Amino acid sequence: MFWYSIRRLNLFVITLLILTFVGYSLVRLEPTSQWASAPMLSGWFEYLGRLLQLDFGLTKAGVPITQELASVLPATLELCFAAFTISVFLGIPAGTIAGMRKGKWLDNVISFSSMVGYAAPLFWIALLMIMYFSLNYQWFPVAGRYDLLYEIDHVTGFALIDAILSDGPYRKEALQSVIEHMILPCLVLALSPTMQVIRMMRTSVTEVMSQNYIRAARIRGLSNYEIVIEHVLRNAIPPIIPKLGVQLSSMITLAIMTESIFNWPGVGRWLLDALSNQDYASIQAGVLVVATIVLAASIISDLIGAMINPLVRKEWYAVR
Numbered sequence: 001m002f003w004y005s006i007r008r009l010n011l012f013v014i015t016l017l018i019l020t021f022v023g024y025s026l027v028r029l030e031p032t033s034q035w036a037s038a039p040m041l042s043g044w045f046e047y048l049g050r051l052l053q054l055d056f057g058l059t060k061a062g063v064p065i066t067q068e069l070a071s072v073l074p075a076t077l078e079l080c081f082a083a084f085t086i087s088v089f090l091g092i093p094a095g096t097i098a099g100m101r102k103g104k105w106l107d108n109v110i111s112f113s114s115m116v117g118y119a120a121p122l123f124w125i126a127l128l129m130i131m132y133f134s135l136n137y138q139w140f141p142v143a144g145r146y147d148l149l150y151e152i153d154h155v156t157g158f159a160l161i162d163a164i165l166s167d168g169p170y171r172k173e174a175l176q177s178v179i180e181h182m183i184l185p186c187l188v189l190a191l192s193p194t195m196q197v198i199r200m201m202r203t204s205v206t207e208v209m210s211q212n213y214i215r216a217a218r219i220r221g222l223s224n225y226e227i228v229i230e231h232v233l234r235n236a237i238p239p240i241i242p243k244l245g246v247q248l249s250s251m252i253t254l255a256i257m258t259e260s261i262f263n264w265p266g267v268g269r270w271l272l273d274a275l276s277n278q279d280y281a282s283i284q285a286g287v288l289v290v291a292t293i294v295l296a297a298s299i300i301s302d303l304i305g306a307m308i309n310p311l312v313r314k315e316w317y318a319v320r
Contacts, residue, residue: 008299018049019291022285027057030280052252056285065285068270073289074157075145076259076266080251082160082182087247091194092237092256095201099236102206110198118195123255124299126188128263133184141181142265143209150174185262193247198245203237203248210234238308249294 035043050057056065058260098110145159146152152162152174160182163175166304208214209232217227248263256268263269268285301310 004089005303008302012295012299014291015295016288019288020044020051023047023288026284026287033057033281041193051288055279056288059274059282060279064158065282068282069267069285069289071154071157072265072267072270073263075159076252076268077293078160078183078257079185079189079258079264079266080156080248080255082186083251084185084193084248086190087194087197090190091197092181092201095198096205096232096236098198098202099103099205099209100224100228100232102202102209107202111202114195114198117191119197120191122188122192122257123261126184126258129184129188130261140184141177145181145265146177147181150177152178185264189251189258189263190217193251194256196247197240197244200237200240204240205232208232238305241308242298242302245298245305248297248301252290252294252297309314 012189021044024044027033027047028043030036035047038046054066056069059065059068094110094114098107100105130142133139141147146163150170150173151168152159152166155162155165159178160175162179163171166174168174186263214227214231217231222230255264255266256271258264259266259268260272267290271283271286271290273279274286
């Protein structure tokens with residue numbers, strides 16, 4: 001486990017170094033940047049030193065980029081974590097049912113629905129949900145994180161947590177407003193990953209159901225519920241955990257489109273604004289932060305999946 005973790009950490013560091021070089025090349029495109037006239041190699045090392053101090057420079061407006069990232073990054077993470085939770089809690093049960101009923105009508109319905117949901121354009125689904133649930137029925141707000149009537153102190157940056165920690169007289173109403181504003185963006189962002197989780201879980205459950213220990217459990221007279229809980233889920237979930245990290249990583253990139261549609265004040269919308277303004281310093285900072293989160297999520301999920309999956313541990317010893 002130790003050497004496996006070291007190899008993954010080395011891969012993480014090497015990939016980040018390559019990304020920092022790309023980011024350094026971006027900021028050199030700005031004629032007024034201090035890095036434009038700096039030597040390539042020595043300037044890159046100085047640039048790395050600044051990054052280690054979380055100094056990303058200044059925006060075109062002269063605002064520290066670290067300060068802006070601190071205000072927009074929690075909004076994106078809150079949206080992605082909520083959507084990831086929805087995709088896991090919906091995808092795993094649906095995929096398990098499809099795998100247990102392989103070839104039956106219920107499996108066909110779930111598989112067809114997952115295929116259609118995965119193929120549907122994200123922006124089209126978002127616009128349809130806004131049109132029906134926001135404009136026609138007026139059940140949910142169109143954009144933003146909460147109503148401007150409520151004052152929520154910026155403590156953690158996560159609106160849901162800040163609303164809970166708020167001691168104002170309208171805390172319940174503010175919390176309700178935050179939840180209502182999160183529902184549509186979370187559902188849209190969770191759509192594609194949920195379909196992927198269903199397909200992965202179905203494949204994993206189907207493979208487990210063909211094993212001899214499942215037949216032995218049926219011969220011993222165990223009920224379907226006991227077989228699912230004691231054998232199927234315990235053996236089907238560990239192999240897909242590293243892939244769940246990939247889905248969480250993909251949500252970070254999908255959030256850019258979701259935030260622009262729902263006017264969600266996160267990293268995605270902030271990056272689009274930086275692109276339109278040709279703010280190369282903000283672009284490189286946003287790319288580095290998003291890439292770091294994506295790599296960290298993938299590696300952590302890979303390590304967790306390896307820790308709880310005995311087959312992977314067996315491969316470690318075979319390699320060593």
